Amino acid sequence: MRITEIHEPINGGTLYSGLAVSTRGRRYEWMASRNQTISRAFREDPKEALPDGRTCWFHITAPRALSVAVRKAVRQAATPNRLTA
Numbered sequence: 001m002r003i004t005e006i007h008e009p010i011n012g013g014t015l016y017s018g019l020a021v022s023t024r025g026r027r028y029e030w031m032a033s034r035n036q037t038i039s040r041a042f043r044e045d046p047k048e049a050l051p052d053g054r055t056c057w058f059h060i061t062a063p064r065a066l067s068v069a070v071r072k073a074v075r076q077a078a079t080p081n082r083l084t085a
Contacts, residue, residue, distance in 0.1 A: 001020055001021070001022050001023070001028075001063075001065040001066055001068070001069040002020060002021050002022075002023075002069070003018055003019075003020050003069050003070065003073040004018070004019045004020060004021055005018045005019040006018040006073050006074070006077055008077060009034070014033055014034055015031045015032065015033060015039065016031070016032050016033075016034070016070075016073075016074050016077060017029070017030065017031045017032075018030060018070075018073070020066055020069055020070070022063075022065065022066075026043060026044070027043070027044040028041060028042065028043050028044070028062075028066055029041070029042045029044075029057060030042070030062065030066065030070055032070050032071075032074050034074070034078060036070065036071040036074045036075060038062045038066070038067055038070055040059070041059070041060050041061070041062035041066060042057040042058060042059055042060065043057065043058055043060050044056070044057050045057070045058055
């Protein structure tokens with residue numbers, strides 16, 4: 001599992017969000033709290049494409065590989081960079 005995007009919380013929020021891609025090419029959208037717990041996970045299903053070309057996203061229980069990758073990414077994003085301090 002590879003995290004392709006991560007967005008930090010804005011306006012005093014507490015949720016990180018982002019996109020991930022599995023080794024099989026499945027795309028996931030996720031939201032996680034500052035304590036690295038996934039609150040929401042969605043998986044894209046290209047087979048269920050709409051007539052206009054948009055794809056459907058389904059709410060799922062996060063697979064273990066996604067949980068591990070998100071935990072690591074949020075931990076790194078939350079750690080201040082000592083080189084810029």
